[in-house]
Amino acid sequence: xxxxxxxxxxxxxxxxxxxxxxxxxxxxxxxxxxxxxxxxxxxxxxxxxxxxxxxxxxxxxxxxxxxxxxxxxxxxx
Numbered sequence: 777x778x779x780x781x782x783x784x785x786x787x788x789x790x791x792x793x794x795x796x797x798x799x800x801x802x803x804x805x806x807x808x809x810x811x812x813x814x815x816x817x818x819x820x821x822x823x824x825x826x827x828x829x830x831x832x833x834x835x836x837x838x839x840x841x842x843x844x845x846x847x848x849x850x851x852x853x
């Protein structure tokens with residue numbers, strides 16, 4: 777009996793026809809579940825959302841946001 781392979785995975789492993797079919801179905805489901813993934817057009821919206829969150833945190837003196845901001849800036853420098 778010969779050992780057949782229908783294809784190879786990204787890692788180079790042999791894949792059966794069933795494996796290939798399941799992989800295609802999974803990819804289709806992932807595309808439907810995450811249609812906005814890797815969409816660069818939302819970066820501006822993200823920056824705006826982060827700015828709003830930062831402004832809100834600055835208003836809460838209990839958090840000591842200014843101290844945390846200075847410590848983090850020093851660590852990243």
